[in-house]
Amino acid sequence: MSNMNTNSPSRVSRRDFIVSASLTAAAFGLAPSYLSAASQNLVEKARQSGASAKITTQNLRANVNALIGSGGNIGVLTGPDGKLIVDSGYSGSQKQIADALASICGDPIKHLINTHWHFDHTDGNEWMHSAGAAIMAHQNTKKHLSTTTRVEDWNFTFLALPSGAIPIDVFDAEKTIHLNNANITLKYYGPAHTDGDISVYFAEADVLHTGDTWWNGYFPFIDYSTGGNIDGMIKAAEGNLSMVTDKTIVVPGHGPIGGKNQLIEYRDVPVTIRDRVGALKERGQSLDEVVAAKPADTYDAKWGKSFVNGDFFTKLVYKGVGPNKQT
Numbered sequence: 274m275s276n277m278n279t280n281s282p283s284r285v286s287r288r289d290f291i292v293s294a295s296l297t298a299a300a301f302g303l304a305p306s307y308l309s310a311a312s313q314n315l316v317e318k319a320r321q322s323g324a325s326a327k328i329t330t331q332n333l334r335a336n337v338n339a340l341i342g343s344g345g346n347i348g349v350l351t352g353p354d355g356k357l358i359v360d361s362g363y364s365g366s367q368k369q370i371a372d373a374l375a376s377i378c379g380d381p382i383k384h385l386i387n388t389h390w391h392f393d394h395t396d397g398n399e400w401m402h403s404a405g406a407a408i409m410a411h412q413n414t415k416k417h418l419s420t421t422t423r424v425e426d427w428n429f430t431f432l433a434l435p436s437g438a439i440p441i442d443v444f445d446a447e448k449t450i451h452l453n454n455a456n457i458t459l460k461y462y463g464p465a466h467t468d469g470d471i472s473v474y475f476a477e478a479d480v481l482h483t484g485d486t487w488w489n490g491y492f493p494f495i496d497y498s499t500g501g502n503i504d505g506m507i508k509a510a511e512g513n514l515s516m517v518t519d520k521t522i523v524v525p526g527h528g529p530i531g532g533k534n535q536l537i538e539y540r541d542v543p544v545t546i547r548d549r550v551g552a553l554k555e556r557g558q559s560l561d562e563v564v565a566a567k568p569a570d571t572y573d574a575k576w577g578k579s580f581v582n583g584d585f586f587t588k589l590v591y592k593g594v595g596p597n598k599q600t
């Protein structure tokens with residue numbers, strides 16, 4: 274386990290980038306062709322990867338750290354009020370995550386924030402709640418975790434979580450909390466990756482956790498089954514840019530820690546592909562015709578290495594643009 278000191282996003286080393294990017298690919302990415310493999314399920318396979326996940330701990334600034342390697346990136350604020358954690362990873366990684374948390378300091382786990390309801394950000398809720406965490410989230414996150422929820426694009430139906438794993442402290446638009454001598458602002462994006470995405474901003478450390486509204490170096494998944502859509506994802510990408518300066522350290526839902534420059538680079542990808550796909554759909558092209566036109570091709574080699582390759586991202590965009598768009 275490494276404990277790297279990064280005072281600004283630009284100081285995240287090339288080695289960190291490679292390590293965390295490959296961990297993300299291993300933990301969630303799998304082969305792009307994976308979705309077509311009927312015998313296996315993306316969700317089950319990703320959950321299985323939790324048991325062998327290796328957690329990298331990165332000190333971001335002051336008392337804010339990131340744990341990378343089990344599902345979505347995890348944020349950790351330490352201090353006298355106990356640890357506040359952002360997202361809980363896979364449950365199969367409980368031991369590794371608990372060890373990583375203990376290696377930062379001995380503060381007990383007291384608070385957990387879920388950036389949205391997806392399993393790779395909430396499967397660890399149950400053990401973290403048992404360890405002492407009160408769970409906060411957007412009200413729609415609580416709604417999805419409280420009931421049977423199907424994600425069509427993952428071909429998977431999730432059961433309700435046990436009661437202790439469900440957020441009790443929910444909000445709608447915005448919430449500010451004061452803990453560990455820090456001001457922490459939770460802000461709802463509106464429908465984007467799901468219908469319950471929030472950002473978590475640590476003001477004193479100037480660290481922003483974007484949840485899955487930002488995938489650093491990967492085409493993002495968009496969950497239309499629970500209220501996500503491409504226009505909302507682009508709006509969230511603009512919103513993230515408006516919340517940062519050159520000094521802000523930004524924790525994406527997936528991919529390595531970054532900053533403003535990477536947020537700008539990312540935003541242009543969905544904007545360009547939405548414009549291309551939208552123009553083709555307006556001309557009356559079918560989904561198959563648009564996918565065959567390869568509108569994401571120029572980005573695929575760099576951004577298509579997770580389970581969302583260029584063709585899959587094109588399908589996700591197609592749903593949310595032009596005639597009969599799904600929002």
Ligand SMILES: [Zn+2]
Nearest residue numbers: 389391466485
């Ligand atoms: Zn997600």
